[in-house]
Amino acid sequence: MILSENLSIYLQIAERICDEILDNVYPPGERIPSIREYAAMVEVNANTVVRSYEWLQRLEIIYNKRGLGYFVAPDGKHRIREMRREQFFRDELPKFFSRLYTLDIDVSEIEKQYAEYLKKKSGVLELNPPTDTIV
Amino acid sequence: MILSENLSIYLQIAERICDEILDNVYPPGERIPSIREYAAMVEVNANTVVRSYEWLQRLEIIYNKRGLGYFVAPDGKHRIREMRREQFFRDELPKFFSRLYTLDIDVSEIEKQYAEYLKKKSGVLELNPPTDTIV
DNA sequence: TTATGTGTATTAGTTTAATAGTACACCGCA
DNA sequence: TGCGGTGTACTATTAAACTAATACACATAA
Incomplete structure (x- = not known):
């Protein structure tokens, strides 16, 4: 196994x-x-x-x-981002697509929910801006 | 921890x-x-x-x-699908969105790659149709 | 120099999942 | 009936990760 x-x-x-x-x-x-x-x-x-x-x-x-x-x-920071990016396209995305397929979920649904996610995120960011933009 | x-x-x-x-x-x-x-x-x-x-x-x-x-x-089969669906929206999707955000990946890129994924999938399916559609 | 805070190294103990092996009761079939 | 295949139950062991405690060399600052 x-x-x-x-x-x-x-x-x-x-x-x-x-x-x-x-x-x-x-x-x-x-x-x-x-x-x-x-x-x-x-x-x-x-x-x-x-x-x-x-x-x-x-x-x-x-x-x-x-x-x-x-x-x-x-x-x-750059190293971390590059490693995660690679990992994302190599490992996570294929799994994600497989899930979308077997669960018969439309991409438009994902798109829609991501828009909401970004909206909430921007709301939070106004109160807690990332520290490297403050400096 | x-x-x-x-x-x-x-x-x-x-x-x-x-x-x-x-x-x-x-x-x-x-x-x-x-x-x-x-x-x-x-x-x-x-x-x-x-x-x-x-x-x-x-x-x-x-x-x-x-x-x-x-x-x-x-x-x-129905039970499995329902459980996975729930798990997907509750656990996997938020993680996925978080990744998209921190890696600054556009949804259109995902959409595009998923289209390719479906294309490949349909090619495979012509050769290996799902068994429950044969019956 | 001395004291304190670093990382490093080592040894021993704990915990938990997985393994190994055995014994036993239930079911269908010959 | 008895045989062979089921699941079930139990004990003991292994393997790996994590914990625990200690000792020691290096760097800084008082």
């Missing part, structure tokens, strides 16, 4: 950190929380966060300065 | 069986392979398939006849 890799905790944490980097919670070049800090934040063992950071370092999204901590790579 | 439930093997098998039921590999009212048979097919321990079948029985997609085996419920 070929089983789909289930997302382990350390990868879920890595995903979360990527989200935060995209949201400019941790801007490019700046330091992210220490392993122990982040472990406390997400209520997880430090060793688990170690794996998350090692993983993100391998992807060159963050890098390490000995004795100081981990920092967001200058092009970290 | 609130972790997303990763799909365990027995649930992946249940999903696979649902796919097969939708594809009329196991038509409504008919028998599905025995636990030991299916375990051998997917190369997995029998206990794992036991859990899959128990799960699908709880969802009233299959039912049991003592000493005989498991059978597809008369409205099994």
Whole structure:
């Protein structure tokens, strides 16, 4: 049985950190929380966060300065976006199309609901503008 | 840390069986392979398939006849479709929209690619028509 | 220099899904 | 009746991820 890799905790944490980097919670070049800090934040063992950071370092999204901590790579945001874009078209979109087909859902319905989604989003954005447009 | 439930093997098998039921590999009212048979097919321990079948029985997609085996419920296909439809609009679509937004992908691009998807699909279907339209 | 906070490394323990193997009761059929 | 195929139940084991705790070298600042 070929089983789909289930997302382990350390990868879920890595995903979360990527989200935060995209949201400019941790801007490019700046330091992210220490392993122990982040472990406390997400209520997880430090060793688990170690794996998350090692993983993100391998992807060159963050890098390490000995004795100081981990920092967001200058092009970290770009790397994340490119990786996710690739993943989206390769993995997620085919699954999505398959769902549309077997459930017999019309694309116009999706289009319509996405318009509503954008509308709500813009409403929220007026109150909470993205931090990198404020700077 | 609130972790997303990763799909365990027995649930992946249940999903696979649902796919097969939708594809009329196991038509409504008919028998599905025995636990030991299916375990051998997917190369997995029998206990794992036991859990899959128990799960699908709880969802009233299959039912049991003592000493005989498991059978597809008369409205099994309908149940699967309804469940997946609900799951799609509740879980998958919001995630999909979020991806579209953060990756700045236009819906027209999706629409275009889906048209191609349907085109390929129809090509395949001419060679492999769905079994329930043959009957 | 010393103290404190970094990451790193190591060892041991816990948890849970999946595996392995066995035994048993029910059903249909010969 | 008995045989072979069902599901069911149970115990024990394995494997992998996560947890727990500790020790240590490096960097900064008091």
